[in-house]
Amino acid sequence: MKVKVLVAAIGVLAVMVLVGCGGGETSTTASTAASGSTETTAAETATSAQPTKASITVGVLVPQTGFAANYGPEAQQGIDMALAEMGVDSGVEVKIITADEDVLDASNTLERLKKMVETDGAQIVIGPVFGSSQQAVAPYLTQAKIPWFSFLGASKDLAGSGGTAFVWPGADQLTAGPLGDYAAKTLGYKKIATLAPDYAYGHDSITGATDTFTAAGGKVIQQQWVPLGTTDMLQYATKIDKNADALLMWLVPSDAASFVKEYRNLGVKIPLLMFLGIFDPTFQEVGDLLVGEIGLNEYNPNLDNARNTAFVQSYKAKYNAIPNQTTAFAYTVMENIIQGVQKSGGKTSVEDLRAAMNGMALDTVIGPATYSPDGIASSNRYIVKAAQAADKTYIWDPIETYENVGAPK
Amino acid sequence: MQTFSNGIAVGAVLFLMASGLSLLIGAMGVLDLAHGAVYMVGAYLGWTLAIGLGQPYPVAVIGAGVGAGLLGVVLERLFRRVPGMPDEQILLSFGLIYVITNVVQWVWSPIAKSPFDVSWLEGSVHVASVAIPNVRLAIAVVGFAVALVLWYVQERTRTGAIVRAGMDDANMVRALGIHLDWVVVGVFVLGSAVAGIAGAMGGLVLGASSAQAIDVLLLALVIVVVGGVGSVVGTFAASMLIGVLDAFSRSLVPGMSSVAIYALMALVLVVRPTGLSGRLAR
Incomplete structure (x- = not known):
């Protein structure tokens, strides 16, 4: 009897590991905590400066728990900084909602994304980070016609005719x-x-x-x-x-x-x-x-260009640390989204954003960059x-x- | 030989993870599935003492053991309320896993700690063509020492005899006038302390992560099933077997490595349902 109970427990645990229930990995807590503070900052900053021309809801889907948990807070820092810097003059009111990307079970990530889009109203998504997650959510985002920005690379097959991805800073391949x-x-x-x-x-x-x-x-x-x-x-x-x-x-x-x-x-x-x-x-x-x-x-962080120097100084002042790639690229992509929405006149469809961002000369923390007609970035390495x-x-x-x-x- | 050596090194870590759990299930008949969480707390305590506060590593290991032992006292008081009720014990365990994990994330942040740096354990020992990192040797030494102490206490002392007798017939032990409850508390503290020591030692190669509460428990339970509950020798044999199997499967059939140990467990359950030791828990 005892062995049967032990084996049953192993089965339950195996399922927990596979669906990523360990470590308190729920989207609700992370989403509530993160979205509350970010949403307020962005909206208040934008509306207090000038009348809002466009209002968008951006879902951020990155790991917040487990072995890749560092991505969540690091990305959030970059997004917060971009919103704080651009909010005043952008004329784009940005509402941020977040969810936890389950690195070990893409089906969990997909369910959280669906809630983000269908219940919370995300029009644009930042993330997910991991290739397995990206492959799992891409068909849904294509079917739902939701543009998504991969800020740490993605397969080129998920952009252009293959999907609705915008790939920063370039295709994985x-x-x-x-x-x-x-x-x-x-x-x-x-x-x-x-x-x-x-x-x-x-x-x-x-x-x-x-x-x-x-x-x-x-x-x-x-x-x-x-x-x-x-x-x-x-x-x-x-x-x-x-x-x-x-x-x-x-x-x-x-x-x-x-x-x-x-x-x-x-x-x-x-x-x-x-x-x-x-x-x-x-x-x-x-x-x-x-x-x-x-x-x-x-x-x-040691790149010698004006945008990076200002970014690093600003980050140091706010967090008393040196920014890393995750933060810098979440910052860049949030900035790119606002620039794209500005140029498209507030439209957020894949076609409108691709048309707006195609060939746009971007001055980024890694130097000059552009997006191709398919939504794939070219930049320095x-x-x-x-x-x-x-x-x-x-x-x-x-x-x-x-x-x-x-x-x- | 290198792969075999790797397997023994992994097996030593696994033994440290599983030996406390085997003892707890065997001696108390309690399914303390929060054991992985205790390991996790030990890993974070080890990190705090050794890396955060710069204490000598042996002090960090002892501190982790003491801290985990104290946590064991609290857990024993909780499990005492659901004696002989496995369903309730499992539910309580999962609740404790979530509570402890969230407290750990709150205290130490959700970001995993990389393997601990201990300067005097850097480098490796080379025997012929086999290289064994010093940290693995240290883990093996501690693992074998813990195995020896647990075996001696269980098999060669009066306390061990009481524990073994309690596993077989608790009522008879009580009828002999022995205060089994205190023995049970002692075993719970000992099992938890071993988990804390395992966390601190395992941190040398695995670091500390809030995911360990589940990951470690899963491995430990497989070892307990394969080794047989309550048996130090069985747990030790199962740990080494699974460590070596894991190493060879990763080396020879990488695509199947993650299922190899579960296949072994299934085989043991079919051929010898009571595990390698053949011991039944009460």
Whole structure:
């Protein structure tokens, strides 16, 4: 009898893990708390300055609990900053509603999105972040004709005729290309191993880098795909092919930190090639293990342009910290949405926004950028090297720029 | 050999996770499914003491054990109210999981802590072609030490004899004039303390996360089912078996790795429903 009860409990727990009930992951609490404060700020700021010309409801669907919980508050900070800065003059009243993206169960994410659209009236959606979630919600958003802004990349197949996505800062399949190119042509690597999560984004982004690497004459000698939710990285660290000139990797930040610690503890000397939001927000915890390693950044707080300098100063003043990629890109996308709605005269349909944003010259925190007719952004990518700054903090130091990356040519 | 070594290292973490739960279910007949939450609290306490306050790591591990043991006292008082009622115990457990998880998120934020940095545990030991990270060795040493202590207490002391007798026939033990309730409190505190120590030690490779309340419990329950409830030896054997199986499945059939341990559990249930130890709980 006792064993039967135990097995039943395991079954219940397995279902809880699969549907993401662990860790108090409910959309209601997060949604209420976040939307309350943000909605008030944006609306009051906009209406107190001038008569409102347009009013839009934006749903923010990003992880707020679980192993990727850092995305939620970081994105919210960027959105808050964009609304605070643009609200006065934009003439666009923005109401923000939020929900928790369930990283381990896309069906949960879809249900929360449906509520966001059908009950709460979201006209535009920011997120979701993870490729598996994006693939799951895209058909619904296409059918509902709701434009959605992926602020940390997405498959190019979800934009244009394939869906209603606006993809910032560029398509997953293309965005990491410069790192493969740099590894082959500048660093002279001939053979690389790869490590990435076993889901759509991991495959797309790694393929973007390996395509340019092999096109330049390099060879991929090993590929490891980590099941989503894996936290123990020892197996993967010990299996790296020692014949590789470098390991090309991307993992979610907490897993990346775990992996690098195992990697270093094992004494593996193979250089790392890392890309996209590397280790935010855990970089400072593992920076000493990464000094000298090469990566690819889309955003970097050390970028030398006026928009970024102002953004970093503003963020420091408000949060007493350095902004990361998630915050910077949520800020950028919120800004882009307002710019698009301004230009479309308040219209929020996919067609109107695409027409409004097509070719619009954007001055962003990562430099100049544009959106293609399909809604895919082209922007700069930066090859960076990990270093320790004079104040002893760890930084990614930009060493080379690749321009107009992200949209299919 | 490297894969086998990895499996033993993972098994040591699993044993620390599961041994307290096995003891609690076996000794008390209580389905304390909040055990994963106690592990989680231990992980966060370990992080606070070692990283937040910069205390020596052994102090952090002991502190996590003490903190979790105190939490065990509170849990015992609650479970005392639903004796012999598994349905109510499961409901109470899930309520406690949510409460403890939300308190942890409130205190430490929902953002996971990366694996703890302990400078004197950096690096690895190389034996022939096998590399074993020092943190894994430390976990294995603590795991084996805990296993030895639990086995000795359970099998070689009068207290252990009372616990084992209580597992088989609690009324008979009480009829002999033994105050079983105090023994039960002691076992609850011990089981929870082991979970706290497991959280602090596991934090060296897994960090601390509010998702651990469920994730750890799921693994621990599988180990208890495979090893047999209330048996230190059975739990130890099951932990090592599952650790090695997990390592080899990730290495040889990565696509099937997540179902391998559940397949093993199903096999054990069919072939030997009482688990490896063959011990029945009361």
